[in-house]
Amino acid sequence: MKRREFVALLGSLALASLRVASAQTSKIYRLGTLTVGPPIASTNGPGAILIAGLAQRGYTLGQNLAYEARGAAGKVGQTPNLMQELKAANVDVVVTVSYPAAAAAKASGVATVIASGSGDPVKTGLVASLARPGGNLTGISDDAAALSTKRLGLLKEMSPQLRKIAMLWNKDDLGMSQRYDASANAAQEIGITVLPLGVREPDDFNEAFAAMNRDPPDAILMVTDSLTLLNRKRVFDYAAERRLPAIYEQDFIARDGGLMSYGADPRESFDRAAALAARIFQGAKPADLPFELPTRYLFVINLKTAKAMNLTVPNTLLALADEVIE
Numbered sequence: 001m002k003r004r005e006f007v008a009l010l011g012s013l014a015l016a017s018l019r020v021a022s023a024q025t026s027k028i029y030r031l032g033t034l035t036v037g038p039p040i041a042s043t044n045g046p047g048a049i050l051i052a053g054l055a056q057r058g059y060t061l062g063q064n065l066a067y068e069a070r071g072a073a074g075k076v077g078q079t080p081n082l083m084q085e086l087k088a089a090n091v092d093v094v095v096t097v098s099y100p101a102a103a104a105a106k107a108s109g110v111a112t113v114i115a116s117g118s119g120d121p122v123k124t125g126l127v128a129s130l131a132r133p134g135g136n137l138t139g140i141s142d143d144a145a146a147l148s149t150k151r152l153g154l155l156k157e158m159s160p161q162l163r164k165i166a167m168l169w170n171k172d173d174l175g176m177s178q179r180y181d182a183s184a185n186a187a188q189e190i191g192i193t194v195l196p197l198g199v200r201e202p203d204d205f206n207e208a209f210a211a212m213n214r215d216p217p218d219a220i221l222m223v224t225d226s227l228t229l230l231n232r233k234r235v236f237d238y239a240a241e242r243r244l245p246a247i248y249e250q251d252f253i254a255r256d257g258g259l260m261s262y263g264a265d266p267r268e269s270f271d272r273a274a275a276l277a278a279r280i281f282q283g284a285k286p287a288d289l290p291f292e293l294p295t296r297y298l299f300v301i302n303l304k305t306a307k308a309m310n311l312t313v314p315n316t317l318l319a320l321a322d323e324v325i326e
Helices: 003-025 045-056 076-090 099-108 144-158 174-189 203-216 227-228 232-241 251-253 266-280 303-308 315-320
Strands: 030-034 065-071 091-097 112-114 137-139 163-168 193-199 219-222 245-247 260-264 296-304 323-324
Touching: 030 045, 030 076, 030 099, 045 065, 045 266, 065 076, 065 099, 065 227, 076 099, 091 099, 091 266, 099 112, 099 137, 099 174, 112 266, 137 266, 144 174, 144 245, 144 260, 144 296, 144 315, 163 174, 163 203, 163 227, 174 193, 193 203, 203 232, 219 232, 227 232, 227 251, 232 303, 251 296, 251 323, 260 266, 296 303, 296 315, 303 323
Parallel strands: 030 065, 030 091, 091 112, 112 137, 163 193, 163 219, 219 245, 245 260, 296 323
Antiparallel strands: 260 296
16 A cells, blocks of 8 residues: 555544544433422532532533433422423433432433432332342432431430430321331330321421420431421421420531431432443443442531520530531
């Protein structure tokens, strides 16, 4: 082959390679998020963690990544419709928060990553097993029994006289009911009486508070979902008025005025959700991706709230805290 022909051949091969590379990188991957609360913004909080995690793995918003967020704003019945909107938008993966969102995503058939808030996905029937999910869902799970035992232990450290605990949860949410069951079982195993306060709508909190007035507890545990979150300030105020120690499941609730919280670090959970979404973008099937358990948990104490309630936080408890708000 003559030199000129050889150079021309090299040039055509290089051009073909560029075209193949361009074709490979021109695909826009579509990520959806679904929650029964407000839509998850891409610029702050968990959404920012998710988007940053995908960028680290080669998927950049505005370049090869598009983002669609849907949230029911507490209207749980709208969740399936919102999931159908995401499906119509041709999302490749949807990341969910809450059991109702995960259930709607499962029913849609769209590849799904559960980021948080769905309870035990095996006990709620979302998947066959954590090791082999077997459907269109994978994601992050938690050990509700172990977490409940830890939360109760922290409350006991705060209030050694703890004999009765009020538990608030959304009894219309199967995932939250499962978490309540785990918490109630853990309490009973260590001799703590449970005052069950299941709610379904905002007005039910009035009855919950009335029930606590009739049968006063020594502390409160609030199971987190969109309904309890939307009414958290009412729980803060009730606990403050009666100087009741209370523990919550997510760190931002303590920063927002709750006394203390213990739960999975959302930075880890949403970064791991990003990693699972990236693997699905690359061709993996959710059925073949085992569920993951968090490895980092945060204990947050709001000392400002404790002082306002005239509660003394033991030094032993302060020493355990990952964050103390003063």
